[in-house]
Each structure stands twice: as structure tokens, then as C-alpha cells.
Amino acid sequence: xxxxxxxxxxxxxxxxxxxxxxxxxxxxxxxxxxxxxxxxxxxxxxxxxxxxxxxxxxxxxxxxxxxxxxxxxxxxxxxxxxxxxxxxxxxxxxxxxxxxxxxxxxxxxxxxxxxxxxxxxxxxxxxxxxxxxxxxxxxxxxxxxxxxxxxxxxxxxxxxxxxxxxxxxxxxxxxxxxxxxxxxxxxxxxxxxxxxxxxxxxxxxxxxxxxxxxxxxxxxxxxxxxxxxxxxxxxxxxxxxxxxxxxxxxxxxxxxxxxxxxxxxxxxxxxxxxxxxxxxxxxxxxxxxxxxxxxxxxxxxxxxxxxxxxxxxxxxxxxxxxxxxxxxxxxxxxxxxxxxxxxxxxxxxxxxxxxxxxxxxxxxxxxxxxxxxxxx
Amino acid sequence: xxxxxxxxxxxxxxxxxxxxxxxxxxxxxxxxxxxxxxxxxxxxxxxxxxxxxxxxxxxxxxxxxxxxxxxxxxxxxxxxxxxxxxxxxxxxxxxxxxxxxxxxxxxxxxxxxxxxxxxxxxxxxxxxxxxxxxxxxxxxxxxxxxxxxxxxxxxxxxxxxxxxxxxxxxxxxxxxxxxxxxxxxxxxxxxxxxxxxxxxxxxxxxxxxxxxxxxxxxxxxxxxxxxxxxxxxxxxxxxxxxxxxxxxxxxxxxxxxxxxxxxxxxxxxxxxxxxxxxxxxxxxxxxxxxxxxxxxxxxxxxxxxxxxxxxxxxxxxxxxxxxxxxxxxxxxxxxxxxxxxxxxxxxxxxxxxxxxxxxxxxxxxxxxxxxxxxxxxxxxxxxxxxxxxxxxxxxxxxxxxxxxxxxxxxxxxxxxxxxxxxxxxxxxxxxxxxxxxxxxxx
Ligand SMILES: Cc1ncc(C[n+]2csc(CCOP(=O)(O)OP(=O)(O)O)c2C)c(N)n1
Ligand SMILES: [Mg+2]
Numbered sequence: 069x070x071x072x073x074x075x076x077x078x079x080x081x082x083x084x085x086x087x088x089x090x091x092x093x094x095x096x097x098x099x100x101x102x103x104x105x106x107x108x109x110x111x112x113x114x115x116x117x118x119x120x121x122x123x124x125x126x127x128x129x130x131x132x133x134x135x136x137x138x139x140x141x142x143x144x145x146x147x148x149x150x151x152x153x154x155x156x157x158x159x160x161x162x163x164x165x166x167x168x169x170x171x172x173x174x175x176x177x178x179x180x181x182x183x184x185x186x187x188x189x190x191x192x193x194x195x196x197x198x199x200x201x202x203x204x205x206x207x208x209x210x211x212x213x214x215x216x217x218x219x220x221x222x223x224x225x226x227x228x229x230x231x232x233x234x235x236x237x238x239x240x241x242x243x244x245x246x247x248x249x250x251x252x253x254x255x256x257x258x259x260x261x262x263x264x265x266x267x268x269x270x271x272x273x274x275x276x277x278x279x280x281x282x283x284x285x286x287x288x289x290x291x292x293x294x295x296x297x298x299x300x301x302x303x304x305x306x307x308x309x310x311x312x313x314x315x316x317x318x319x320x321x322x323x324x325x326x327x328x329x330x331x332x333x334x335x336x337x338x339x340x341x342x343x344x345x346x347x348x349x350x351x352x353x354x355x356x357x358x359x360x361x362x363x364x365x366x367x368x369x370x371x372x373x374x375x376x377x378x379x380x381x382x383x384x385x386x387x388x389x390x391x392x393x394x395x396x397x398x399x400x401x402x403x404x405x406x407x408x409x410x411x412x413x414x415x416x417x418x419x420x421x422x423x424x425x426x427x428x429x430x431x432x433x434x435x436x437x438x439x440x441x442x443x444x
Numbered sequence: 445x446x447x448x449x450x451x452x453x454x455x456x457x458x459x460x461x462x463x464x465x466x467x468x469x470x471x472x473x474x475x476x477x478x479x480x481x482x483x484x485x486x487x488x489x490x491x492x493x494x495x496x497x498x499x500x501x502x503x504x505x506x507x508x509x510x511x512x513x514x515x516x517x518x519x520x521x522x523x524x525x526x527x528x529x530x531x532x533x534x535x536x537x538x539x540x541x542x543x544x545x546x547x548x549x550x551x552x553x554x555x556x557x558x559x560x561x562x563x564x565x566x567x568x569x570x571x572x573x574x575x576x577x578x579x580x581x582x583x584x585x586x587x588x589x590x591x592x593x594x595x596x597x598x599x600x601x602x603x604x605x606x607x608x609x610x611x612x613x614x615x616x617x618x619x620x621x622x623x624x625x626x627x628x629x630x631x632x633x634x635x636x637x638x639x640x641x642x643x644x645x646x647x648x649x650x651x652x653x654x655x656x657x658x659x660x661x662x663x664x665x666x667x668x669x670x671x672x673x674x675x676x677x678x679x680x681x682x683x684x685x686x687x688x689x690x691x692x693x694x695x696x697x698x699x700x701x702x703x704x705x706x707x708x709x710x711x712x713x714x715x716x717x718x719x720x721x722x723x724x725x726x727x728x729x730x731x732x733x734x735x736x737x738x739x740x741x742x743x744x745x746x747x748x749x750x751x752x753x754x755x756x757x758x759x760x761x762x763x764x765x766x767x768x769x770x771x772x773x774x775x776x777x778x779x780x781x782x783x784x785x786x787x788x789x790x791x792x793x794x795x796x797x798x799x800x801x802x803x804x805x806x807x808x809x810x811x812x813x814x815x816x817x818x819x820x821x822x823x824x825x826x827x828x829x830x831x832x833x834x835x836x837x838x839x840x841x842x843x844x845x846x847x848x849x850x851x852x853x854x855x856x857x858x859x860x861x862x863x864x865x866x867x868x869x870x871x872x873x874x875x876x877x878x879x880x881x882x883x884x885x886x
Contacts, residue, residue: 130680142784143711164715166681167648167709195647198682233569235629237646410858413850415628419847 111297116286118226118260119149122267123187125299126227127157130185133271136163136172137189137226146191147227147286173224177207180222180276187271190226193242193280207276208251210343223270228256228280229323229375230424236412239420241376243322246278247352247385251279253305254352258292260324262350265303273305280352282324308356310363314345317434318363319384321373322349325425329373332430343439352382361395366397368400369437375424378407401440406433456617476721478592501659516724518768519748520738524797526805528743535743539812545585545605545742546803546813547821549578550600553800555610556773558833559617563777567837568617570631574598576772577706579799580674581605582742583767586749587672592652592658593641594673597632598704602674606639610829614836621842621883626850649679652688652701656762659697663760670698670756672749675765680723689730692762700752701727703763706738706771711784727764739767770797816855840883844870 087190113121116391127133134157139146141154141164154162165172167192176186190196207220229241230385253275257263263281270277311326312333322327326348333344345363349356364370370390373384383405390396390403409423514592521533528534535542556573563571574580584602584797587593587669593602600613616634619627625635625643635643642658645651653672662669673730679685680703692699703723707714720726727734733755737748745767752763770793781790805829809811848863855863870877 139711146710164712164716166712167678168681168683170683171681198647198684233630235633235646412628414847415630416841416847 078419081247081364090362090438111292112289113260113264113292114287114289115257115260115263115281116147116151118264118290118292119267119281119286120151120153122264122271123150123153124156126162126187126268126271127153129299130271131185132183132185134161134184135187135189136165136176138167138169138172138188138191139165140167145189147283147390149281150189150407157235160361169195169198170202172204173202176212176218176224177202180220181210181218183219185221185271187223187225190224192231192238192283193226193228194238194240196212196224196226196242202277203246203252203278204249208249211275212251217272220276221274222276223267223273223279224239224276225270225281227283227284227286229284230413230420233415233417233420235415237262237303239413240277241280241323241374241408242352243280243352243374244381244385244393246280246415247355247382248380250354251276252353254280255305255350256280256322256352257350258285258321258348259288261294261296261301262303262309262348264292265301266305266350269302269305270295272302280323282412285324303350306351306354306356308350308359309348310345310359311348312344312346312356313344316342316344317369317371317432317438318345318347318348318360318367319373320347320360320384322352323375325373325375325430328425328427328430331426331427332434335427335431336434341435344434346370349382355385355389357389358394360390361393363394364390365398368398370399370403371406371430371434371437372403373406373425373430378410380409381405383407399442401437401442404433407431422425455516460719464494477817484795513721513725513728515721515729516734516736516766518736518738519744520741521747522741522742522802522806524802525809526802526809528806533743533747535746536580539810541585542807542810543812545581548581548604549742549800549803550818550821551580551610551825551829552581552604554822555600555604555613555829555879558826558829559613560773560777562617562833563631568631570777571617572597572632572776573773574601576771576793576799577704577739579740579742579745579769579803580702580704580746580767583672583702583749583765586746586753588669588753590640590667591753592662592671593639594633594658594671595644595657596648596651596675596704597644597646598676599674600632600634600671600708603634603636603639603640603641606636606641606765607640608634608636608641610832611835612636614832615831615839618836618839620836620837620839622836623842626842626846629852636690649675649682649684649688651675652679652682652684653691655699655701656688656692656695656697659692659699659756659762660695663698668757670700670753672700672702674702674704676709677703677705677707677714677723678712679719680726681709681717686726689726689732689762689764693730693732693835696760697762698756698760699762700749700756701762702749703764703766704769705766706739706769707842708771708775708781708785709778711781713776722766722768724764724766727766730764733761733763734766735763736766736768739769740797740802742799744804769799841881843883843885844879845885 135150140150141162144151161315162168171190176188179186203224207222210218210220230239243256246252255266257266267279270279311330319329329346333346336342345364345367347359372386374382376382406425406429414420414423463822493503522528552574559571560573562568578601579600583607588833615622615633616625635641651677652673655671659671698881705723709717724734724736735748748765752765755761755763772790772794804813848859
């Protein structure tokens with residue numbers, strides 16, 4: 069149940085960490101060491117560069133695609149995602165706007181109604197709350213309300229979720245917010261392939277798509293397959309990806325949490341505890357529940373992981389849908405959600421890191437879930 | 445779209461006798477207007493409209509396409525050398541009052557330098573300086589100590605003026621146990637209930653409509669006070685700015701909206717932030733008393749705020765002040781402004797129109813300041829800031845139990861449960877829960 073996780077995230081982690089350091093210093097060190105997803109050889113790309121190449125490729129492919137937002141042009145973006153695009157495409161295609169999220173977002177929505185394909189960057193998703201009416205009430209609903217006569221092929225993007233040391237108003241996840249809105253598609257990339265493929269798919273999609281990036285992932289390098297380097301590469305919206313196959317338990321995560329889920333799975337496998345299957349959600353809406361159901365029918369256990377708050381969150385939705393599906397009968401233990409703590413994000417670095425799921429807490433919850441039995 | 449066509453262009457298509465200039469059109473149509481009728485005759489002829497939406501308008505047979513109004517002048521008292529330009533404007537202030545303002549400006553400078561450096565050394569996580577805009581302290585000097593201040597983030601000087609201590613600044617930047625905000629915000633997000641300074645909030649422009657609301661509350665209470673709301677010209681692009689002005693005007697809220705127009709919003713220059721005559725022109729549009737002032741001139745800022753405050757408090761009306769200035773420092777410690785403006789431009793501003801220099805020269809002309817007082821004040825303040833800084837750095841973090849407080853007025857059941865569990869764990873495993881860095885629980 070969630071209350072346990074809220075606790076886990078806020079309070080009990082030091083015990084886990086310290087217990088681990090005591091009982092298995094080697095593993096603990098491995099865990100606490102710098103994380104790297106790099107494989108030997110092959111092409112690697114940061115998430116930032118993957119997003120940048122997605123923008124560039126789609127802007128080359130379609131004249132109608134343009135980027136706008138605060139500081140996206142001359143400054144190359146607050147997080148340098150749009151680096152070089154102003155030089156390549158000029159001020160008609162890369163537009164620096166005044167500081168008015170409702171203004172530039174509304175402009176973007178209107179230009180989409182008029183046939184353009186805007187990519188509307190929010191400096192962070194926190195600031196998009198100034199413009200949420202345009203996203204939820206206009207972009208998401210106008211196709212429906214106009215009897216299908218008005219299209220809104222728009223991409224909203226920017227960093228989402230907890231950042232680092234920027235306090236509560238700059239550090240929160242909007243997946244559950246936008247994920248609840250009919251008419252929107254919502255994607256949440258984890259690695260560079262996700263970032264490139266999902267952003268390209270979002271830009272090409274005739275519907276409004278919300279792309280929830282993560283600032284802490286921008287600088288991280290991941291291997292890129294040959295296919296992913298192609299300008300034709302897209303990741304289908306609405307399909308989850310099994311990042312690691314397993315047989316004993318399913319861990320579903322999105323965004324930055326996918327990396328922690330994978331580490332936890334690897335750790336537990338090395339320890340001989342279990343073989344966990346890790347599903348990278350990729351899309352928040354539509355939600356690929358079929359992939360999760362299939363996996364749960366195989367593993368009989370499910371843990372969800374996200375950086376957002378527990379109440380009414382992505383994990384809650386997965387739990388509900390599993391409950392309503394045939395997978396319910398296959399569950400050997402109750403589904404458990406690992407989430408961000410149910411509090412405004414702390415500014416203090418130590419509390420901030422306790423407030424969000426990490427490898428250790430996931431590993432612990434997985435272990436607990438393995439030991440549980442329904443009715444027991 | 446009519447509004448897109450300049451009056452000049454229109455004159456080419458419409459015979460000139462049809463395009464008569466109204467006096468207000470002066471700037472855009474003076475050159476080609478012809479009028480057979482005398483102004484007096486015209487005035488007599490004018491008939492007021494009855495439309496409820498613009499009761500002061502008159503009917504006219506002249507198609508008026510207005511692009512501009514006369515730009516609003518920038519009020520100043522001193523020139524860039526600190527000389528008072530019109531003797532009737534000579535500030536009637538005491539030595540003590542004038543030197544307090546200047547000393548606070550100097551102290552602000554010293555504090556900014558040290559904290560900026562501290563961030564560079566990784567000792568605090570973030571900082572924002574006030575360099576170039578110090579003269580806004582003149583606005584704080586014109587307020588009553590119980591006027592409520594809503595700031596954006598670059599107004600630490602107003603707090604300094606009100607008596608926020610160096611220790612209090614440092615404690616906030618260090619998030620220690622004496623931080624009034626309990627370490628819950630990034631540096632420079634100060635707040636002080638005692639000094640009537642609302643806690644800084646990161647999302648831009650949200651303080652503006654809130655200031656209107658606080659002013660409404662003051663009006664209801666019958667207090668002879670007003671609200672002072674600071675913001676940047678960049679934040680003035682947000683919808684909240686427009687909402688705030690309109691709601692303040694329609695509710696007759698005693699609030700002063702004080703725009704620090706420092707030419708930049710991070711990298712976006714004012715020239716790309718808006719068209720039209722700055723921020724001030726919008727005040728008139730909302731039916732509001734409006735002043736534009738030289739924001740590098742302490743006495744002009746002081747005088748403007750004094751007058752604005754009178755209107756706000758005595759007439760219960762909002763006032764917009766636009767203070768023209770230049771952001772000399774980087775936007776914040778996350779910014780390097782050489783990426784979008786030349787170092788020379790910044791140096792030129794520092795040299796040719798420096799609010800510190802202007803005030804200092806004025807004080808010197810009065811015989812109230814000199815080199816030795818300057819050096820003495822700087823050095824004592826440097827020592828004081830460094831002392832407060834070192835003390836804040838050494839202080840403990842807030843009490844462990846504070847991490848549970850203030851999400852709501854009372855702890856929720858889950859937080860209560862967690863708090864209890866943590867207390868038990870700390871008691872049981874003191875060796876694993878080193879709380880020596882945290883303030884003692886009381
Ligand atoms: C709603 C919102 N959008 C964007 C930001 C990011 N941001 C912080 S400060 C700033 C520039 C503000 O410029 P201005 O209002 O002119 O104030 P100045 O920094 O010049 O004092 C921006 C864009 C924010 N904090 N909130
Ligand atoms: Mg500014």
C-alpha cells in the first residue's frame with residue numbers, strides 16, 4: 069500500500085542504506101557508484117543531443133514545424149536542448165518569445181489550428197501552469213468540440229519532474245495531471261532512443277502531445293542503435309518497452325525511474341533474489357496496459373515506480389487497470405507503488421534525495437513484494 | 445487589420461482632408477494633418493458617446509488609427525553626476541536619512557559580492573545580485589514600515605532598509621536553523637512577517653495579483669497603508685501582470701506596482717520583450733496613475749514613490765511606477781551574460797550612469813560623505829558580512845522534526861505516523877542517525 073511507500077521514500081531509506089553498507093559493503097559501493105548505461109563501442113548520445121537531433125530532423129523534414137519558447141533561440145535554450153537551431157533555421161523557425169507562457173502557448177495552439185506544427189518549449193513544466201488552460205481546454209478539446217473540423221498538431225515539451233536543489237515550485241511531476249486529459253497524448257522518455265523517437269513521433273502526430281522530459285537526464289549518454297540514428301526513426305506513442313526480461317516480478321517505471329528500476333533488477337539478479345522484468349512505460353497516455361497485463365500474467369507480481377506523488381498518480385492508474393483486468397487473477401501479491409513522497413519537494417539536498425525513488429528503495433520493495441502472498 | 449496600417453500609409457489612400465489629426469494623434473500624424481476647422485470650433489461640436497464601455501469618448505468623423513501616444517517622460521532629480529537639475533526638487537531630507545539610504549546601497553553591494561563569490565565556491569547553491577539597480581532602495585525609503593512588500597527576487601535592498609539583518613540574509617542563504625523559511629527555499633527567497641515582506645515565490649508575476657489582494661485586505665481593514673509590489677519588465681509580459689493591474693484598478697486597491705525595467709529578462713532584451721512605450725504606457729491603459737522614473741536616481745525614485753504612496757493610501761487607488769535602470773550583473777549564478785551582451789556595454793553603464801556614484805556625489809556635495817567615510821563603511825560592512833557569513837555557515841540545520849511541518853496547519857495522519865517512527869528509530873539507533881548537525885529539538 070502507498071502509505072508504506074510514502075514512508076519508505078521519506079523516512080526509512082537511511083536505514084536501508086546503512087543496513088546495506090553494513091551487510092554488503094561491496095554491493096553497496098557498486099550501488100552508490102556513478103551510474104552509467106554506456107555499452108562498449110557503438111554510438112552514444114546524450115538525451116539532450118537526441119532531443120536536439122529529433123528537432124533538427126523534423127524541422128528539416130517539414131517546413132511547418134517550428135520551435136518557440138523562452139530563450140530557445142539566441143540562448144540555445146535554458147538547458148541547451150535547442151542548441152544551434154536558430155543558426156540553422158533562422159528566426160522564422162526558432163522564435164524567442166517574451167515571458168508569457170499563456171501568450172506563446174496560446175500562439176502555438178492557434179498556429180496549430182491554422183495548420184502549422186509548433187513545438188512549444190516550456191522552460192520547465194512548472195511554468196506551463198501559467199498556460200494550462202491552453203493545453204487542457206483548447207489544445208486537447210478543440211478537435212472534438214469543432215466536430216473534427218479543427219486539428220491541433222502541436223508538441224508541448226520541456227523538463228518535468230524533480231530537478232536538483234531548486235525547491236518545491238520547480239520540482240514536481242505532471243504526468244498524472246496531463247495523463248488524465250482525454251484529447252492529449254503524453255509521453256515520458258527515459259533514455260536517448262526514447263527521447264529522439266518519442267519527440268519525433270510527437271511532432272509527426274496530428275494530435276496534441278505532451279512530452280515530459282527530465283532535466284537530470286539531459287546530460288546522460290546512452291547507446292544509440294543504428295536504427296535510432298536514422299532520420300526515419302520514431303518510437304510509437306502508446307507502446308511500452310520491455311527493457312529487461314524477467315520471470316519473477318514486473319517493475320513498471322517511466323522517465324528517470326526506469327534507470328533505477330533496471331539497476332534494482334540487476335542487483336537483485338546478481339544477489340540471486342529474483343529475475344525481474346522491467347517495463348519502460350514510454351507513454352503515459354495512451355497507457356500500454358496490454359504489455360503490463362501480459363507481463364503480470366507471466367510474473368504474477370507487480371511494482372510500479374514513478375517520481376510523481378502517490379495520490380491519483382500513474383501507479384494508481386496502473387493498479388486500477390490491473391485490478392479491472394484478467395491479470396488480477398494472476399496476482400500472487402498485492403501491487404505496490406513506489407512513488408515520490410507525498411510532500412512538496414524539499415530544498416535540502418538530503419531530504420530531496422529521500423523524497424524520490426532510487427535503486428535501493430525499489431530493490432527493497434521488490435524483495436518485500438516477493439515475500440508477500442495474497443491472503444497471507 | 446486597421447491597426448496594422450500606420451496613419452502615414454493611410455494618408456496615401458485617403459484624401460488628406462478626410463484625415464484630420466486629433467491632438468492625441470500628435471506623434472504619428474502631425475506631419476500630414478490638415479484641418480480647416482479651429483480647435484475650439486471642433487471642441488464645441490463634439491458629442492459624447494453613450495456607450496457604457498467608454499463614457500469619456502466623443503463621436504468623431506475622423507477615422508482615428510492610433511499607433512502611439514506621446515512617450516511618457518522619465519522623471520529625474522539628479523543628473524548622472526549627482527547634481528540636482530531643478531533646485532525646487534532638492535530633496536528636503538536629513539543627513540541621517542540620506543546617508544542611511546546610501547549606506548544600505550553600499551552594504552547591499554558588499555553582501556552581493558561576497559555571496560556571489562560564495563556560490564562560485566560552491567558554498568551556497570544559488571544567488572542573484574542587485575548591481576546597477578541599487579537606487580530602488582529609494583522606493584523603500586518612501587514607504588511606511590508597515591506597508592506590505594511583495595517582491596520578485598532582486599529587491600533584497602528593501603529588506604535591508606527595513607532592518608533585515610545580515611545574519612538573517614546569511615541564514616536564509618545557508619538554510620540553517622535560524623532561516624525564517626526553515627530551509628525550504630533556494631537562496632534569495634527571503635521573507636519576513638515582522639518586516640511586512642511577503643516570502644519570495646519562484647513562478648514569475650504571481651505576486652502581482654496577490655499584491656492587489658493584499659491591498660484589498662488593507663483597504664477593508666481601514667489601515668492607512670498600501671502594498672508595494674516589485675517586478676521586472678520581463679515578468680510584466682505574463683498574463684498575471686495584466687490581470688493584476690485590471691483587478692487593482694477595478695477594486696480601487698491601494699497598491700503600488702513598481703517595475704524594475706532593467707533592460708533584460710535573463711537573455712531577452714527589453715526590445716524583444718514588448719513593443720510600445722515601456723511598461724508605463726500600460727498603466728494609463730488600465731486607468732491607473734502612472735509614473736516613469738529614472739531608476740538610477742535615488743531621489744527621483746524616492747519622490748515618485750512618495751507621491752504614488754499618497755495616491756494609494758489617501759485615494760485608495762493603484763499606481764504604476766516604471767523605474768528605468770540597467771542590470772549590471774548576470775541574471776543569476778546560473779547565467780553568463782557575456783553570451784548575449786558585450787562586456788563593454790556593461791562597463792559603459794557602470795561608468796556613465798551608476799546609481800551609486802550619483803548618490804555618492806550628491807552626498808559629497810552636501811558635505812555628508814567623503815572618501816574616508818566611504819572606505820570606513822565598506823570595510824566595516826565587509827567585516828560584518830563576512831562575520832555573519834561565517835556564523836551562518838557554522839550553524840546547524842533546522843530541527844529534524846521540521847521536515848514534517850507546515851504542509852498543512854496540522855500534521856496529517858501519515859506524517860504523524862512517519863514522525864513517530866523516525867523519532868523511535870533515532871532513539872533506538874543513535875549510531876546510525878547522527879543528528880548532531882541539526883538543531884536540538886525543543
Ligand atoms: C512563470 C515563470 N516563467 C519563467 C520563469 C523563469 N525565469 C526566472 S527569472 C526570469 C526572467 C525575469 O526577468 P525580469 O522580470 O525582467 O526580472 P529581472 O531578472 O530582470 O530582475 C525567467 C524567465 C519563472 N521563474 N516563472
Ligand atoms: Mg528585467
